Amino acid sequence: MRPRSGTRGEKVPTAPSANPAVDTAAVTALLERGRTLSTPVLRAAVDRLAPPMDTVAAYHFGWIDAHGRPADGDGGKAVRPALALLSAEVAGAAPEVGIPGAVAVELVHNFSLLHDDLMDGDEQRRHRDTVWKVHGPAQAILVGDALFALANEILLELGTVEAGRATRRLTTATRKLIDGQAQDISYEHRERVTVEECLEMEGNKTGALLACAVSIGAVLGGADDRTADTLEAYGYHLGLAFQAVDDLLGIWGDPESTGKQTWSDLRQRKKSLPVVAALAAGGPASQRLGELLAADAKSNDFDSFSEEEFATRAALIEEAGGREWTSQEARRQHGTAVEALDRVDMPERVRAQLVALADFVVVRKR
Amino acid sequence: MRPRSGTRGEKVPTAPSANPAVDTAAVTALLERGRTLSTPVLRAAVDRLAPPMDTVAAYHFGWIDAHGRPADGDGGKAVRPALALLSAEVAGAAPEVGIPGAVAVELVHNFSLLHDDLMDGDEQRRHRDTVWKVHGPAQAILVGDALFALANEILLELGTVEAGRATRRLTTATRKLIDGQAQDISYEHRERVTVEECLEMEGNKTGALLACAVSIGAVLGGADDRTADTLEAYGYHLGLAFQAVDDLLGIWGDPESTGKQTWSDLRQRKKSLPVVAALAAGGPASQRLGELLAADAKSNDFDSFSEEEFATRAALIEEAGGREWTSQEARRQHGTAVEALDRVDMPERVRAQLVALADFVVVRKR
Known part of the structure; x- marks a missing residue:
């Protein structure tokens, strides 16, 4: 299969880079x-929610268990x-x-997880029952809404011009996130989806918010729109690499590592x-493979399929080249992401760290 | 029953005004x-949504029917x-x-209707099937999310400092809206709710967004925070008056007028x-009444209750003074709202129009 051009009109390099050595x-x-600096602020933000939304959100984030006991x-x-945080350093800020x-990006990400799990009927996330399973659909909707509102609140209460620009970028990313979920739902009912539609x-679902994460700190640190846009190109392609790896792990991942x-x-017929x-x-x-999946779509026995039946489908995907193509796609997107960094002036240490994170994304096992 | 003080620490006058004559x-x-100037912009905003969300939203707003045919x-x-719009004129703007x-306030209002109807299991709104009944729960969640995001987008793309301030106020109102829905849901499971909790x-559910509607135009027109806060006091108490009337119509309203x-x-055991x-x-x-409602909460036959059984409960509410008290409460909140207008400097014509709208809210039949 030939490599394809990116969805933003940029050419994806034809030769994928080799798997990088991660620092x-x-x-x-x-x-x-990132975790140490943002989690206390995230927890304080969630504490603002009126009961029982604070408890439901704390369960979702894994801070308490289903009985309200502290959890890790x-x-x-x-x-x-x-x-x-690295993004702020790109702009020369602390x-x-x-x-x-x-915190705002994490809140939006988790708003989408709460709603998507309910829409998709997913019962497990991060080795635990999802919020709608434990607290019911109404709380999943309500707490999702609350986290989305809280994301804007956290940014806008900074009261600066930069905060307004950052919120606007976050809003654009959130709209794309929602577009992506709409596409995901509509694709479930279609027999064929093209590679372009999937990308x-x-x-939308993964690239846009990752892009926002990489620009939002810089914008808060005073970066101009051109710098922010270029950082978003890095984040967008990193998101596509991230998702390609996720898609590989979703079929061939080790359940012990992935929690799935x-x-x-x-x-899930994804x-x-x-x-x-x-x-x-x-x-x-x-x-x-096409014949099998078409039959599966009409089958009443799908839910009782054996391990072997799924293994057969996975083997056909691999034989047809789907595994290798996706693996190369992850490296192509990784290459495009890293290239974008050359178009932004930033401290060499920060650039090396952004490259290290990009390397990590394509070799991770979970 | 004695009149109660307002929830924002302001004294509500003890003598409710008489029902006003509406201009x-x-x-x-x-x-x-308001409709003529905002609807085209609202429709253009909704047109930005990716399919099928644009169609689902157009159905919700009543622009098309369940089969996609244009509707009025x-x-x-x-x-x-x-x-x-009046709010902008308070600040001396067009x-x-x-x-x-x-448009942003309408988008947030309709985001909350889409989600609340699903959470509450309400099957009818404005004489039509609700979105989740027609298009399914996933679309109700998704399109609600999209309208919420679109509200912020519409404001923030103005790119002004005022737009940032307006978005912050809208976010605060949205958080209160969500708090109110959380309270509403939790009260359903409780045997007793105090008048203060209900207010x-x-x-939260009605006052906060109406308050935002009355301040948002002024903020966009450059009004300072003190002016905006005072306008919000008018809107907040108007919202409480509005809701008191809604609560009266919810029991004694003419189904022909209310559509319920x-x-x-x-x-709905509200x-x-x-x-x-x-x-x-x-x-x-x-x-x-207390004994009957306590028995109703445990009854398995509630869904097959006759008109007479509901009429009995309505008569007891009236006999206990609940109807008269609520009617007086609407006029008290109306009085407090109108008083707040005295604390803002504005053209006399604009003031008279805000008073006329307040008068309308308490005498409306739908």
Whole structure:
């Protein structure tokens, strides 16, 4: 399969880079700094919610269990907060300047998780029952709404011109997030989705908010729109790389690491990148896969499929080239992301750290 | 029952004013102007939504029917857009300056209707099936989210300092709206709700956004925060008056006018003002009502209750004084709202129009 051009009209380089060697110590320190600086502010923001929304949100974030007892839950990888703090440093500001941006982006991300899990009927997230399973659909809707409003509140109460610009970028990203979820839902009912449609959907669902995370700190630190736009290009392509890896993990990931079931995305009939790429590739395996998935869509026994039946589908996807293409796509998007950094003037240390985070995103196992 | 003090620490006058004579021509012209100037901008904003969200939203607003055919639906009373345009004139600006504010407030209002109807399981609104009934719960969640995001987008793309201030006020109002819905849901599961709790909930659900409608045009027109706050006091108390009238119509309204079932709020076991006031009043009718409602809460036959059974409950609410108290409460809040206007310097014509709208709110039949 030939490499495809990016969705923003930029050419994706034809030769994907090799899997990068990750500076693990640097990445660990960056993720840890993002978590350490943003979590207390995030918790204080959530504490503003009226009961019982504060409790429901605390459950969602993994700070308490379903019985209200303190928990030390898996809060996710925290890539976005790490990026938002680095983003402030791009503009020459202290990392702390990016904190309200980091918190606002995390609030929007979690607003979308709460609503998407309910819309998609997903019962598990980060190894735990989802909010709608534990607290009911109404609380999932309501607390999602509250987190979205809180995101704007956190930024706008800064009262600066920069905060207004940052909120506008966050709003644009949120609209794309919602567009992406609308596309995701509509694709579920369609037999065929093109690779381009899949990339557009993933750009909306994952790329836009990651892009915002990478520009929001810089905007709060006084960066101009051109700098912010270029940082968003890095974040957008990083998001597409991130999602390509997610799509690989959604089929071939180790359940111990991902916290999801085996063949998770296949069980949910997701038209993720490896699937649509395999279907678009042509050839006998591609054709056989298409026939199987078309039959699956009409099958009443799908929910009782055995491990072997999913393994057969995964093997066909791989045989048709969907796995390899997606893996190359992750590296292509990684390459485009890193290239964008050359167009922004920033301290060499900050650039190296942004590259290290990009490297981490494509080699991660969870 | 004694009159109560307002929830913002202001004293509500002890003697409610008599029902005002409404300047109907002035009110009709104001509502018409609000609709005429804001609807095209609202429609253009909704047109930005990706399919199928644009269609779902157009159905919600009554612009098309369930089959996608153009419709001339009941878009509501449009009190908020009328107020937002007048609000700009308070600041000495042209009414048009208030249009983005009017549209943003309408978008937030309709975001909350979409989500609340789903959370509450309400199947009818404005004489039509609600969005979740026609297009499913996922679309109701998604389009609600999209309208909320669009509200911020419409304001922030103005790119001015005033737009940032306006968005901050809208965000604060939205958070209160969400708090009010959380209270409303939690009260459904409680046997007793105090009059104060009911007023606080109604202040959040109805007062906060009406308050924002009355300040947002002025803020966009350059008014200072003190002026905006005083205008919000007018809007907040007007909202409470509006809701008190809504609560009366929810029990004793004419279904032909309201578009709701007879005894609508009783059928939904709503702990609205007349009910909580009647329960708090004491005396034999109050006590009998309390016993009946406590039994109703446990009854399995509630859904098959006859007209007479609801009529009995309505009669007890009236006998206990709940209807009269709520009616007086509407006039007290009206009085407090109109008084607040004296604390803002504005053209006499604008003041008279704000008074006329306040008068209309307390005498309306739908």
